[in-house]
Amino acid sequence: MARRYFRLLSAQLRIAGLASLQYRADFYADGAMSIFWLAVNVAPLLVVYQRRPTLAHWTLPEALLVIGWFTLLKGVLDGAVNPCLTAIVEHIRKGTLDFVLLKPADAQFLVSTAKILPWRGVDVLGGGLVLVFALTRLHRLPTPLQIGASLLLFAAAVGLLYSLWILAISVAFWVVKLDNLAFLFSSIFDAARWPIGVFRGLWRFLFTFVVPLAILTTYPAMALLGTLTFRTGAWALAGAAFFALLARWVWTIALLHYTSASS
Amino acid sequence: MIEVDALVKHYTVHRRPPGLWPALRSVLRRPTETVEAVAGISFSIAPGERVGFLGPNGAGKTTTLKVLSGLLHPTSGRAQVAGMTPWRREPAFLRQITLVMGQKQQLLWDLPPSETFELNRALYEIPRAQYAETLSELTRLLDLGRIAAVPTRQLSLGERMKCELCAALLHRPAVLFLDEPTIGLDVSMQAALRAFVRAYNERFGATVLLTSHYMDDVIALCPRVIVIDHGRLIHDGKLADLVHTLRPEKRVAVRLSRPVDGRDLEGFGRVAERAEDRVVFQIPQAEVKDRVGRLFAQLPVADLTIEDPPLEEIMRDIFAAGRVA
Amino acid sequence: MATAPAEIPSRTALGRAVRALPTLLRVGVAEAVAYRAEFVIWLLTTTMPLVMLALWSEVAREGGPIGGYTGKDFTAYFLAAFIVRQLTGVWVAWDMNREIREGLISMRLLRPVHPLAAYGAENLAVLPMRLLLSLPIALVALALTGGAAVTRDPLLLLAFAVAVAGAWLLGFAIMSAIGALAFFIESTLAVADVWFGLFFILSGYFVPIELFPAAVRNVAVLLPFRAMLGLPVELLIGRLGHGAALHGLLIEWAWVAAAWAIAVAVFQAGARRYSAYGA
Numbered sequence: 001m002a003r004r005y006f007r008l009l010s011a012q013l014r015i016a017g018l019a020s021l022q023y024r025a026d027f028y029a030d031g032a033m034s035i036f037w038l039a040v041n042v043a044p045l046l047v048v049y050q051r052r053p054t055l056a057h058w059t060l061p062e063a064l065l066v067i068g069w070f071t072l073l074k075g076v077l078d079g080a081v082n083p084c085l086t087a088i089v090e091h092i093r094k095g096t097l098d099f100v101l102l103k104p105a106d107a108q109f110l111v112s113t114a115k116i117l118p119w120r121g122v123d124v125l126g127g128g129l130v131l132v133f134a135l136t137r138l139h140r141l142p143t144p145l146q147i148g149a150s151l152l153l154f155a156a157a158v159g160l161l162y163s164l165w166i167l168a169i170s171v172a173f174w175v176v177k178l179d180n181l182a183f184l185f186s187s188i189f190d191a192a193r194w195p196i197g198v199f200r201g202l203w204r205f206l207f208t209f210v211v212p213l214a215i216l217t218t219y220p221a222m223a224l225l226g227t228l229t230f231r232t233g234a235w236a237l238a239g240a241a242f243f244a245l246l247a248r249w250v251w252t253i254a255l256l257h258y259t260s261a262s263s
Numbered sequence: 264m265i266e267v268d269a270l271v272k273h274y275t276v277h278r279r280p281p282g283l284w285p286a287l288r289s290v291l292r293r294p295t296e297t298v299e300a301v302a303g304i305s306f307s308i309a310p311g312e313r314v315g316f317l318g319p320n321g322a323g324k325t326t327t328l329k330v331l332s333g334l335l336h337p338t339s340g341r342a343q344v345a346g347m348t349p350w351r352r353e354p355a356f357l358r359q360i361t362l363v364m365g366q367k368q369q370l371l372w373d374l375p376p377s378e379t380f381e382l383n384r385a386l387y388e389i390p391r392a393q394y395a396e397t398l399s400e401l402t403r404l405l406d407l408g409r410i411a412a413v414p415t416r417q418l419s420l421g422e423r424m425k426c427e428l429c430a431a432l433l434h435r436p437a438v439l440f441l442d443e444p445t446i447g448l449d450v451s452m453q454a455a456l457r458a459f460v461r462a463y464n465e466r467f468g469a470t471v472l473l474t475s476h477y478m479d480d481v482i483a484l485c486p487r488v489i490v491i492d493h494g495r496l497i498h499d500g501k502l503a504d505l506v507h508t509l510r511p512e513k514r515v516a517v518r519l520s521r522p523v524d525g526r527d528l529e530g531f532g533r534v535a536e537r538a539e540d541r542v543v544f545q546i547p548q549a550e551v552k553d554r555v556g557r558l559f560a561q562l563p564v565a566d567l568t569i570e571d572p573p574l575e576e577i578m579r580d581i582f583a584a585g586r587v588a
Numbered sequence: 589m590a591t592a593p594a595e596i597p598s599r600t601a602l603g604r605a606v607r608a609l610p611t612l613l614r615v616g617v618a619e620a621v622a623y624r625a626e627f628v629i630w631l632l633t634t635t636m637p638l639v640m641l642a643l644w645s646e647v648a649r650e651g652g653p654i655g656g657y658t659g660k661d662f663t664a665y666f667l668a669a670f671i672v673r674q675l676t677g678v679w680v681a682w683d684m685n686r687e688i689r690e691g692l693i694s695m696r697l698l699r700p701v702h703p704l705a706a707y708g709a710e711n712l713a714v715l716p717m718r719l720l721l722s723l724p725i726a727l728v729a730l731a732l733t734g735g736a737a738v739t740r741d742p743l744l745l746l747a748f749a750v751a752v753a754g755a756w757l758l759g760f761a762i763m764s765a766i767g768a769l770a771f772f773i774e775s776t777l778a779v780a781d782v783w784f785g786l787f788f789i790l791s792g793y794f795v796p797i798e799l800f801p802a803a804v805r806n807v808a809v810l811l812p813f814r815a816m817l818g819l820p821v822e823l824l825i826g827r828l829g830h831g832a833a834l835h836g837l838l839i840e841w842a843w844v845a846a847a848w849a850i851a852v853a854v855f856q857a858g859a860r861r862y863s864a865y866g867a
Binding site: 103 | 329332333334335336350352354355357358360361362364367368369371373374378381382383385386387388414
């Protein structure tokens with residue numbers, strides 16, 4: 001089973017890569033965009049730190065760590081997640097999702113590996129550079145354990161992002177006119193550029209439990225800083241696992257709805 | 264191969280009268296109404312049969328095809344395709360069937376069709392040797408030549424349809440569901456596709472269920488037709504019998520040796536056509552013998568022929584009736 | 589709702605558009621209602637100012653006012669920003685991009701109403717519905733955060749109304765121009781993305797313009813972005829004097845004129861090209 005899906009994955013990725021090669025000019029455009037967006041992401045931060053030494057006990061280089069993870073994740077989001085989201089909305093609108101459902105393989109797997117934009121890897125590179133820059137400014141070399149923990153949490157963040165995305169997709173089965181679904185997704189995700197500590201009350205609750213942005217960027221950054229407790233890290237992993245199960249469940253229901261109501 | 268028993272499919276649709284006030288009211292509560300797309304149909308198709316599925320727009324053809332291919336859950340009723348229940352969508356079932364839709368395509372738009380073929384090979388886990396053999400055979404039957412290597416977006420509609428068929432048949436399905444496969448194609452391409460479907464059916468013994476708007480498709484391909492209207496089955500049998508079921512009347516055409524008065528033509532049956540020296544009567548099957556005798560006796564008959572009403576005319580009537588309703 | 593009588597002859601495209609407006613508006617409202625789920629999603633995407641509100645109030649609470657903004661001022665600013673976004677947000681670039689790509693634009697080109705006018709009416713038509721949903725959100729937020737200052741100066745309120753109208757016209761013209769680029773190039777949505785990136789930073793969407801360093805601020809005031817959000821917001825919460833308000837409005841309406849000239853030119857050129865080459 002696992003081997004079969006591994007083979008399928010490589011077949012899907014090969015096709016997706018070939019398709020993206022058709023639009024080679026995008027590579028340069030995306031590279032330029034990546035730098036532009038990095039500037040956009042950092043600008044509000046600079047406005048704050050121009051007037052304050054710390055924000056919710058985070059110094060500028062520490063907050064840059066969050067921005068670094070944010071940029072990395074954004075690369076994954078724009079390169080692998082959003083293209084699939086757009087593709088499936090298109091499938092539903094045109095009715096060609098039927099072809100996906102007729103294939104003898106898991107439909108969730110098929111729709112989520114159908115499209116990638118490898119060019120967006122530039123963002124991943126940019127995010128990495130920001131992380132290195134922030135760590136040099138902090139004069140800090142994380143221990144292998146801390147690096148391992150932050151990578152593990154980042155993996156959980158990617159999984160979480162993917163689960164949130166599947167949940168969003170499932171909405172698309174009910175609501176067809178969804179040009180702005182990707183837009184909603186990125187605008188919520190935007191709040192993840194700030195350390196979670198700056199939010200209080202309702203927002204803190206919302207961004208920790210409902211749309212767990214804290215897990216996405218703040219926790220990996222804290223892991224690099226060595227300030228994340230083992231307990232919080234474990235909870236973050238459990239949260240990611242919970243969202244994965246939830247997403248799978250909602251997806252199954254959405255598919256059932258699609259096959260029992262659509263025409 | 265296909266068993267359908269009392270299949271019913273209802274949809275819930277939102278209804279809203281036009282106007283601003285109903286629009287605002289529907290924010291809170293949407294009036295819904297149930298549409299009976301398929302209202303209890305039963306039939307059974309043997310392996311290797313080619314069956315045409317006819318009916319006006321909205322009769323429930325596509326819905327039935329989607330239920331049979333596992334894309335829709337029926338409201339009630341039973342269906343078995345290749346011994347399995349379609350909507351459980353077991354991989355073993357999906358490997359046995361294929362669905363080709365004339366208005367939708369599975370080919371990847373930016374890449375040559377050959378890449379879609381490759382992808383389907385991986386998806387259906389077709390062994391390489393079998394894949395190569397099927398592909399070369401399909402390439403020959405469809406006369407694909409080199410078009411499989413050209414990006415899909417540069418192909419003509421007909422070429423694309425050929426490649427669609429190839430992509431859909433690589434796993435050698437035992438059951439083919441074809442939904443309007445020739446729509447929008449020119450006459451020679453339609454003929455080529457028909458010839459291919461027949462050849463594939465004969466070569467691999469596959470079962471074919473086909474819907475089409477073109478009578479020619481059905482006449483050329485399907486010895487048996489199933490006609491549904493408003494979700495109900497109104498005919499199942501030979502194409503020739505369709506005429507008797509739907510229009511149990513004969514056309515009796517009479518050539519007269521001299522003109523007659525209109526009143527003299529009464530009492531033989533409905534007058535369908537009338538010209539200077541020619542009259543066509545519609546006469547119920549059972550009465551034909553008796554009426555024809557009387558015709559010879561009472562009218563100056565120079566020539567008389569008895570024939571079935573043309574199929575196109577019947578279908579046109581059915582389709583027109585469906586559109587009005 | 590009465591439709592203007594059809595028999596009044598009017599040869600100008602504008603006259604026809606104006607007469608068709610009530611019907612187009614009614615259809616637009618009905619459509620907005622029909623796609624209510626889409627509407628809620630759209631509403632959610634526009635709550636970003638509320639996130640910024642939470643953020644900046646917290647910053648002000650933690651270390652005192654920033655650049656003359658207290659926590660309460662930030663609340664007022666971002667609530668006003670939320671309302672202004674509701675009033676002035678348009679999505680015509682996406683609609684136009686898709687319709688041009690799929691050839692649906694032909695239908696619009698065949699109608700006797702200028703497509704830009706029709707798009708405009710569709711975008712205006714959702715405003716009542718948006719306000720219906722977003723005003724309660726703003727009021728609740730206002731109550732939760734303990735009130736905020738809205739200007740009592742009638743001149744500034746008038747200026748606010750003029751600025752919102754200008755902001756809508758400006759945003760619509762620019763989005764139309766970007767959308768109409770689809771007649772010429774493939775990646776119009778990438779252009780829209782860049783526009784939004786600049787807009788987020790320079791309009792006062794993330795940060796009030798006043799908090800920028802002087803050099804950036806002086807440039808930002810001259811650009812169209814601030815006219816689309818920051819200007820009406822600052823007018824509503826009374827942060828501008830009469831002179832600065834007039835100055836801002838002049839810049840805004842100069843941009844409105846320029847943007848419309850560009851939008852109409854791009855659309856006409858595109859439509860000509862489209863009818864010459866086909867879809």
